[in-house]
Amino acid sequence: MIDPFGRAIDYLRVSVTDRCDFRCVYCMAEDMTFLPKRDLLSLEELDRLCTVFIEKGVRRLRLTGGEPLVRKNIMHLVRQLSRHLKSGALQELTLTSNGSQLERFAAELADCGVRRINVSIDTLDPDKFRVITRWGNLDKVMRGIEAAEAAGLHVKLNAVALKGFNEDELPEMLRWAHGRGMDMTVIETMPMGEIDADRTDQYLPLSLLRAQLEQQFTLTDIPFKTGGPARYVEIAETGGRLGFITPMTHNFCESCNRVRITCTGMLYMCLGQDDSADLRAALRASEGNELLSTAIDEAIGRKPKGHDFIIDRRTNRPSVSRHMSVTGG
Numbered sequence: 231m232i233d234p235f236g237r238a239i240d241y242l243r244v245s246v247t248d249r250c251d252f253r254c255v256y257c258m259a260e261d262m263t264f265l266p267k268r269d270l271l272s273l274e275e276l277d278r279l280c281t282v283f284i285e286k287g288v289r290r291l292r293l294t295g296g297e298p299l300v301r302k303n304i305m306h307l308v309r310q311l312s313r314h315l316k317s318g319a320l321q322e323l324t325l326t327s328n329g330s331q332l333e334r335f336a337a338e339l340a341d342c343g344v345r346r347i348n349v350s351i352d353t354l355d356p357d358k359f360r361v362i363t364r365w366g367n368l369d370k371v372m373r374g375i376e377a378a379e380a381a382g383l384h385v386k387l388n389a390v391a392l393k394g395f396n397e398d399e400l401p402e403m404l405r406w407a408h409g410r411g412m413d414m415t416v417i418e419t420m421p422m423g424e425i426d427a428d429r430t431d432q433y434l435p436l437s438l439l440r441a442q443l444e445q446q447f448t449l450t451d452i453p454f455k456t457g458g459p460a461r462y463v464e465i466a467e468t469g470g471r472l473g474f475i476t477p478m479t480h481n482f483c484e485s486c487n488r489v490r491i492t493c494t495g496m497l498y499m500c501l502g503q504d505d506s507a508d509l510r511a512a513l514r515a516s517e518g519n520e521l522l523s524t525a526i527d528e529a530i531g532r533k534p535k536g537h538d539f540i541i542d543r544r545t546n547r548p549s550v551s552r553h554m555s556v557t558g559g
């Protein structure tokens with residue numbers, strides 16, 4: 231799958247549910263309305279859709295959400311998809327998770343051929359954790375990370391950089407993550423979906439964070455890539471890697487290799503644009519995959535060059551109305 235700008239699309243992110251057991255304040259409103267369960271693709275439909283994408287050239291697949299591990303019987307889907315790892319058609323099957331259910335699922339994920347997992351944590355302080363997630367339990371997440379490590383999964387920590395919330399704590403988190411052999415990535419908040427707060431109050435440009443970190447660490451840019459949009463540095467003092475995902479201060483679209491599917495089968499060609507293709511209709515219109523394949527080709531042919539996120543007081547509206555939990559972060 232080659233888009234109009236010559237980018238090969240070999241990375242698919244699939245949101246398997248819009249539901250989550252946390253309500254991170256920059257991600258969701260407290261009283262989110264979730265989709266009726268009947269609108270979701272079944273696990274069989276998700277498998278069929280992913281399989282068609284793999285046949286069309288997807289080599290890396292990430293399950294996300296919402297919280298992927300709260301989807302009922304999710305391990306059935308992971309187990310099914312793992313056949314593509316065994317056949318060699320898929321190079322990597324991975325997940326982005328808040329870690330709350332990892333203690334339960336880590337061993338089985340590893341058994342299915344999952345090797346890496348991203349765990350999102352924005353603070354190591356249990357009280358602040360409860361505030362930012364509105365009701366998350368940090369202890370449980372820590373047990374999840376331990377279970378993942380014990381199962382041999384490579385854990386990467388993802389933290390959203392939030393002004394006045396965790397900016398002072400990020401150096402300590404970095405030391406903690408690197409001390410455990412985990413890479414870490416920091417992410418700028420993106421203006422996606424209505425939340426209960428003003429995003430200008432939360433937004434911390436990573437250029438500023440980098441300057442702050444340089445006061446106590448030696449950062450060296452390195453060409454390391456995981457196939458995602460992060461740009462990595464090595465930290466001399468810890469010997470670990472830190473990734474910066476900077477959708478706001480540095481547009482990362484030129485090398486975009488991915489598309490995203492929501493749990494209802496909408497294909498989004500860009501995280502920051504509204505154009506989409508209804509693959510559920512194509513999926514349900516016939517038992518064969520021809521219609522689906524044509525719908526995917528048409529959509530890839532419309533992949534835009536990039537997004538234009540803005541956060542400022544004049545544009546006090548999200549750049550895209552859907553929440554990150556719909557398209558899957």
Ligand code: SAM
Pocket residue numbers: 250254256257294295296297298326327328329348349350388389390417418419420421422554555558559
């Ligand atoms: N529940 C899983 C998790 O916690 O990682 C997967 C879904 S979550 C939407 C994926 C990532 O998106 C998390 O790291 C979360 O912090 C991040 N995220 C959510 N809303 C965001 C926003 N508006 N800007 C930047 N990152 C956001």
